[in-house]
Amino acid sequence: MAVDFSRREVSARERMDEPDCDLSTLRRTYARFELLNALVSGWRRVYRTAVRPALIPGRTMTLLDIGCGGGDVARHLAAWARRDGLRLQVTAIDADARAITYAAAQPTSADVTFRAALSGDLVREGQRFDFVTSNHLLHHLTGEEFTALLRDCEQLCRGRVLHSDLTRSALAYRLFTPLSLAFPGTFIREDGPLSIRRSFTRAELAALAPPGWQVQPLFPFRHLLTYQSVHA
Numbered sequence: 001m002a003v004d005f006s007r008r009e010v011s012a013r014e015r016m017d018e019p020d021c022d023l024s025t026l027r028r029t030y031a032r033f034e035l036l037n038a039l040v041s042g043w044r045r046v047y048r049t050a051v052r053p054a055l056i057p058g059r060t061m062t063l064l065d066i067g068c069g070g071g072d073v074a075r076h077l078a079a080w081a082r083r084d085g086l087r088l089q090v091t092a093i094d095a096d097a098r099a100i101t102y103a104a105a106q107p108t109s110a111d112v113t114f115r116a117a118l119s120g121d122l123v124r125e126g127q128r129f130d131f132v133t134s135n136h137l138l139h140h141l142t143g144e145e146f147t148a149l150l151r152d153c154e155q156l157c158r159g160r161v162l163h164s165d166l167t168r169s170a171l172a173y174r175l176f177t178p179l180s181l182a183f184p185g186t187f188i189r190e191d192g193p194l195s196i197r198r199s200f201t202r203a204e205l206a207a208l209a210p211p212g213w214q215v216q217p218l219f220p221f222r223h224l225l226t227y228q229s230v231h232a
């Protein structure tokens, strides 16, 4: 049956989001996200162009990673800053306690902490960060959750918000479906193609995002939704 890319596929749920999915497959999925992210997510480039220029030598700056999964992007961001002689204290949160249990059990340095929480919990605590990031989070959200997340990010961030995600398109689906088969024993085989079907197009994001937010293309078949706070 032909896949319809004219709208988001929000009725089908990703296997990794099911509360009763197989735990060992879920843990293998978190483990393989590191390779998948290295191949397609482009965070090294985002760090170089959008994070590092705003880091100030001698000052510890803070970053919140929302929906951290296995925690590899959070760990890499802290490590890249450290290697550049800069200090970035990273808080990584996920709605799913299974992700946090996995992430916290991996070798991690003292500048990264993991916590099971929603962005709204941190807003209620009055927390603020210099950066707020996410990777492959937006496509997990309903329209209402997306709007609430952006509102939370505006309150949580005194600097730059950077949400990186896939772009929905037939070509991305055709190219990434074979790639997802390279991750046997994980949910990536099923969830990868579905993630593209659940993703926003750039035009949808631009239409949904409130004033002050911007969408820019990222290679390959991705976008970066950004916000620059005016409140230091």
Ligand SMILES: C[S@@+](CC[C@H](N)C(=O)[O-])C[C@H]1O[C@@H](n2cnc3c(N)ncnc32)[C@H](O)[C@@H]1O
Binding pocket: 033, 034, 037, 066, 067, 068, 069, 070, 071, 072, 073, 093, 094, 095, 096, 099, 117, 118, 119, 134, 135, 136, 137, 140, 141, 145
């Ligand atoms: C596809 S995974 C991506 C994980 C990681 N960021 C990466 O790129 O490897 C999406 C993660 O977002 C989490 N998530 C979904 N909705 C969330 C929400 N509202 N708040 C925080 N985390 C959420 C899920 O539990 C899942 O671990």
